[in-house]
Every structure is written in C-alpha cells, then in structure tokens.
Amino acid sequence: MKPLIVLLSTFTLVILTIKLFTKEYNFSLAARIALAVMLCFTALGHFLFTKGMTMMIPPMIPFKTSLVYLTGVFEVLLAVGVLIPKTQKLSGWLLIFFLLLMLPANIYAAVNQINYQKGTYDGNGISYLWFRIPLQILFILWTFLCSIKIYK
Numbered sequence: 677m678k679p680l681i682v683l684l685s686t687f688t689l690v691i692l693t694i695k696l697f698t699k700e701y702n703f704s705l706a707a708r709i710a711l712a713v714m715l716c717f718t719a720l721g722h723f724l725f726t727k728g729m730t731m732m733i734p735p736m737i738p739f740k741t742s743l744v745y746l747t748g749v750f751e752v753l754l755a756v757g758v759l760i761p762k763t764q765k766l767s768g769w770l771l772i773f774f775l776l777l778m779l780p781a782n783i784y785a786a787v788n789q790i791n792y793q794k795g796t797y798d799g800n801g802i803s804y805l806w807f808r809i810p811l812q813i814l815f816i817l818w819t820f821l822c823s824i825k826i827y828k
Contacts, residue, residue, distance in 0.1 A: 680811060682717045683818070686710040707822030708758045715755035715771075721792070722748025728792030732785040750774065758823045768823025772816050782808050 687710035694702050722729055722744050730740040737743065754774065757767025783805060785792060791799035 677807070679714050679718050680814075683710050683714040683815075686713040704822050707818060708764065711771075711818060711822060712755035712759050715751045715758075719748045719751035719755070722751070725793050725795070727795035728790065731788075731790045731795060732781045732792055734780075734784050747774075747778075758819075764823045768819050771819045771823070775812055775816050775819070779809070779812055782812070 687706055690709045691701060691703065691706040694700070694706055726741060726744050729744040733740045733743060751774075754767050754771045757763040758771065760767075784790075785799065786802050786804045786808065789797050789799040789801045791797070
C-alpha cells in the first residue's frame with residue numbers, strides 16, 4: 677500500500693508542479709518521476725528490512741542476503757534509467773521483467789505469512805495477494821505506458 681501512495685502522491689505533486697512552471701501537462705515525465713521515486717522508496721526496504729526480505733525468497737535459492745541487496749541496487753538503477761531519455765525504454769522493459777520476477781517472492785511470502793518489515797511469520801497471509809497481484813499489474817502497466825509507450 678505504501679508504494680502505491682508514494683507513486684500516486686508523487687505523480688500528483690509533480691504533474692501540478694510541471695503545469696505551474698510550464699503551463700502544460702507532461703503526464704509521461706510526471707509518471708516516470710513518480711515511478712523513480714517509488715522505486716527508490718521500495719529499494720530502501722531492501723536495506724532497512726534485509727532479514728525479512730531474505731525470508732521472502734524460497735529456500736532453494738542461494739545467496740539470499742546478497743540477492744536482496746543486489747535487487748535493491750537494481751531498483752535504484754532502474755529508477756535512474758527511466759528518467760534518462762536514452763535508457764528509459766530499456767529500463768522500462770527491464771523493470772517489467774523485474775516486477776514479473778518478484779511476483780513469485782510475493783506469493784511465497786504471502787503463503788508463508790512473512791512480515792518482511794518485522795522479519796517474522798505473522799504477516800497478512802494469502803489475503804495479501806488480493807491486493808498485491810493487482811498492484812503488481814498496475815505497476816507493470818504504469819511502467820509500460822510512461823517508459824515504453826510514451827504519452828505526453
């Protein structure tokens with residue numbers, strides 16, 4: 677829920693700021709800035725809640741802690757990438773792939789009731805997926821529309 681709030685509130689603030697200074701709307705730029713801010717926000721979780729994030733990764737995958745840090749850095753790089761015109765399309769496709777790759781970890785965490793912020797097994801459980809999966813789809817569509825199929 678927090679990433680959605682960050683995304684939408686940043687988008688609203690940026691679109692109004694752009695309109696104020698340029699007298700025009702630039703939805704694509706505002707959406708990419710909001711996406712970048714949200715990615716940096718979610719990347720923080722990889723460094724602040726490392727223990728809980730490692731618990732989200734299924735046992736058969738090695739180097740969990742390194743993988744959590746690496747994906748956090750990757751999110752920051754993608755945040756920068758969607759803001760640079762020459763890299764925004766590639767970054768958009770990589771972000772969509774990344775979001776699809778993260779979905780199994782979110783499913784695993786929900787099934788095992790992992791609370792990644794506390795690093796415990798008292799999370800929301802399977803009901804969390806009723807929100808998380810549509811949210812993941814929204815993030816994918818948002819990325820596609822603002823980074824790959826660019827609208828002004």
